[in-house]
Amino acid sequence: MDTNVVNRRSSHKEISTVQAAIRLLLMVVFLGTLLNWIMTPTTTYKQNWLPNIQAKVNSTYIESKQGARLVIYTLPILFVAAMGCVYLHMAKKSKNYQMERWQSKLDTVALVLGLVGNVCLAFLFYPVTRGSSLLPLFGLTSENSIKYHIWLGHIVMTIFTTHGICFIIYWVVTNNLSQMLKWEKIGVSNLAGEIALVAGLAMWLTTIPRIRRKVFELFFYTHYLYIIFMIFFILHVGISYCCMMLPGFYLFVIDRFLRFLQSRRNVRLLSARVLPCETLELNLSKSLGLSYNPLGIMFINVPSISKLQWHPFSITSSSNLDPNKISIVIKSEGSWTKKLYQMLSSPSSPDRLEVSVEGPYGPASTDFLRYDTLVMVSGGSGITPFISIIRELIFVSTMSNYKTPKVVLICAFKYSSELTMLDLILPISGSPSNISNLQLQIEAFVTRDKEPNTDNSEPIKTVRFKPHATDAPLSAILGPNNWLWLGLIIASSFLIFLILLGIITPMTASAAVFWNKRRNAIEAIQVQNEEGETGPSPGSYDMELESLPHQSFSQSINVHYGQRPDLQRMLLEYNGSSIKVLAAGPKSLRHAVATICSSGLADKLHFESISFSW
Template sequence: MTLFSAHGICYIIYWAATHQLSEMLKWGKTDISNLAGELSLLSGLVLWIATFPRIRRKMFELFFYTHHFYILFVVFFVFHVGVSYACIMLPGFFLFMVDRFLRFLQSRSNVRLVSARVLPCETLELNFSKTKGLSYTPTSIMFVNVPSISKLQWHPFTITSSSNLEPEKISVAIKGEGSWSKKLYQMISSPNSVDRLSVSVEGPYGPPSTHFLRHDLLVMVSGGSGITPFISIIRELIHTSESQKCKTPEILLISVFKNSEDLTMLDLLLPISGAPSETCKLGLQIEAFVTREKQPVSTEDKKNLRTIWFKPNPSDEPITPILGQNNWLWLGAIISCSFIIFLISLGILNRYYIYPIDKNTNDIFSYPIKAVLNMLIICISIVITSSAAFVWNKRQSGTDAKQIQNMEGATPMASPNSWFYNADREMESLPQQSLFQSTNLHFGERPDLKRLLFERKESSVGVLVCGPKKMRHEVANICSSGLASNLHFESISFSW
């Protein structure tokens, strides 16, 4: 953005110095359009300003809506430089358009919301139905839209489930920190909560692979809602230890919370459907720190975790892979076929429409019209191929979706309470008891991260951190200090 801004400002200064400010309004028919370049630069500046952390985090809606200016930025950029020079951005722009249209197709249908776990710390875990063919890696995210709150707002949330441990469910954790998430929490947690909620999703999106098994120990450091990506990792390791019967790394989870109510986020370590008894063999140690309270809250002041079950809607569908199980092959076919259609259509356009008028002089046919026609051909070629692939896979996955809907039985009415808030009674299951026994609670203090990390003597220690920027920098400095060669740092940041 700096180069674009410098380019535009230098030309404005030059025109002002040479008394040619009228050039700013020039819109050439067969030449460079200065006005289009200025409009493109202005749109880019709006995008850039909205990315400032203070705006992005405090006014997410403003950040989200202003980023639709990318359409104006691209269109006026093409008008400014012409089709030939705009081809330098064609590969990236083409892939972006394919991805954006596939996401649009996926977001048109409502998905089946099965249940929601309501935590007293203004946190929700939404549990959706999915087909077994949809797989994803730990630390993935998913965009969620609730039309009853806003039809235009899409928010990314961390997936807490494991596609292997929970083959027919996918879950996301939502912390009530912004206006949108607070409205959703109030809507679901209120005494007269809704029994059916229309939700659309895009995703999931995540890393292609993970390498957690290569370490002897995983140290996970989280602050507040930063624990959510670690939940999916722990659930994945639970499945690995159970199914593959192989040695999994031991886990040290260091979680920092402001209030004791936030401790209920540790309940999300176990899926709503329960966990296998092998959870106790995972080797999980939890060190939970509550910084703003000196002692545990009395039993009378504690609020329990609730689970709310939603009635199914016949029009809701389980979440399916948008391009089926062979999604990479389908994606390659879409990109190659749409690009071939684009090239053939472009050749026909130039040979039978533009050439008879322009005769290769580039001085007669309008540059803006040529740019519009080229962009229109790109969009049409992508729409045709993507829609065909989507409809084909939609039909193939329709059978699995119907089977899942038929298998979903009566709605459970009871829900387990928090195992932290009911520690004085008998545990309901062996996994819950194992997690409670492996947890140490610390009130009124912060963790001594340097001591906790340096005292680990395993040959390979993977250090993952997700939380405030200051925490991430502190852990990074400890791992890069050179005082411990066995620490391998990896930051997980969700700065949307």
């Protein structure tokens, strides 16, 4: 510890001891004065105390009575006043030291907050590293763990904002505000930290739910400030200290670069089904080697609407049932989705649409086959993740080696036009001719229409698109051995990073992509040949579909108008030793299902919430 600091603390201790002694002495003198005033009317004071004091103070210069009263009433108060000045002078010095100690504590608190914020920042990027191998190891997916990114983001910005405010206050009270412009080449750069904080605050403010929902574009574009934030954060604390939060950000950079490479090529859009309830199903071509599990998602970009915006949507197809294509469902809710729906639903819909894709992403495995009954509860567009499960089980039901569970879909819609979303359970083509092997029961509830509304009913139409030479089937960015390639990229690039600060990362990733590009090109030719033989003639045209193409499928649907599902009664009446309950849709619906499953009324219910909080 600094010698000056030790000396100041020793001096302060001595001053405090003298202050306490003076305070005690003055208290005794003051109480003695009060005692004299109390005793003045008494005989003891008049006959004993006063004569003794007069005899002692009698002198040539002062009369005995006058001198006695000066000693009894005047001298004590003047002594207290004089010594009080000494005490207050010493207290002023002590106050200055206390002020210095408070400033030192504020400096320490600000520093500790920065350290804690760095720890939280170290975990911030893991949930948004979509292709990470860490999340699947713990049974997590990026889309389900995005809430942890949101929580950590709030914590990080709260701590870093407090960290910055504390240092600004410290510089103000110490008359050292010029520290805000300090930029050290070695050590901490204050100005770089302030720039990073401003960028972080801009991102943080746009995450307010009302802003994010109503002005999504502002939220989306502002989030690119994370680049500015990270650059100036590194400049603020130094590259060596950044090793604390390097792993998460390093994996995120690799994942982001791979996503960038995947999104450079346009994916061939085969067809779109346009539903009257302002919902679209997009069917895209995919390579045979691309496989994925149900409950997956894809990020879609349509440059003709916005070159920068990417939006996540649930995958509704099955890689087994639909080996040549992958499907997503888009509900027209925001400005971006409304533009896309208007574009494809208009009579002059385009005969080709450029589409870029990132993904698919989803769980590494599913466990639906281990249950006797699978109950899926949805509200509105929450039905979309369940379509992929049903399609997968339709395929599994055709295999003799597997026993599929009984499937119950409880879905609620506002209007009868939304019942057409049930048509998306079956793909346009490729489904088995007989799906009776799957025990499927659908209970559909229309809450606002008391009877079928046929006045404004419109048929579902299919828009088919022309192929283009620059379009290619969607394929895994690193090929069928993507996990091995990803492990090699992480290991090799980080090894070189220790020497070249990670310059080799894009080179290694690009080599893996180009290695698989030739393989994907061969598969693309095969897929296009198959589509040319079995698909319709090129061009854009509309085709009406029957609402229920298979009779066995239509017989499994019960529609209830003007009512809501009695979830507690329905969930508790299903029999089976093991029942999996999935819920997707509004938060209130998911909470209601979770409450029923955790109420203890039935131990056989195993609940899982499907939520995509992007």
